[in-house]
Amino acid sequence: MEGMELISFQIISAVGTARSLYIEAIQEAKKGNFERAEELIKEGSEIFLQGHHAHTQLIQQEANGQVVVPTLMLMHAEDQLMSADGFKIIAEEIIEVYKNTKK
Numbered sequence: 001m002e003g004m005e006l007i008s009f010q011i012i013s014a015v016g017t018a019r020s021l022y023i024e025a026i027q028e029a030k031k032g033n034f035e036r037a038e039e040l041i042k043e044g045s046e047i048f049l050q051g052h053h054a055h056t057q058l059i060q061q062e063a064n065g066q067v068v069v070p071t072l073m074l075m076h077a078e079d080q081l082m083s084a085d086g087f088k089i090i091a092e093e094i095i096e097v098y099k100n101t102k103k
Contacts, residue, residue, distance in 0.1 A: 004071060007054050011077035014051030015084040018044040022084070022091040029098040037095050044088065051081055 021044030029037040055078070062068045 004058075004069065004074060007058060008071070008073040008077040010054040011051040012073075012080050014047050014049075014054065015077075015081045018048035018051070019080075019084040019087050020044075021047065022087050026091050026094050029095040032098075032102055034095070034099055034102075041088065041092060041095070048084055048088070051077075051084075055081060 021040045025037040025040035025044065028034075028040060058068050058074075068074075
């Protein structure tokens with residue numbers, strides 16, 4: 001595996017892991033484990049950046065005049081990236097709601 005396929009898999013793997021950590025963070029907040037929830041959000045954010053950096057490579061390639069041919073796998077990777085990014089925002093909001101209800 002190389003090139004576009006490899007970058008697509010890197011994005012999918014990283015952001016999928018990040019999204020799973022965001023879900024786990026919500027579950028921890030639901031149990032009242034807010035410190036652990038925050039740790040999971042932070043860990044997810046760090047892993048998410050790996051996918052974001054892989055995506056940035058493609059943008060830089062295109063900016064440098066190299067043609068980036070969109071494939072179904074790349075579209076899936078970008079969809080997963082956007083989904084995970086939005087899910088982080090939602091997870092943070094849900095955690096805040098749990099914090100406020102536990103006060």
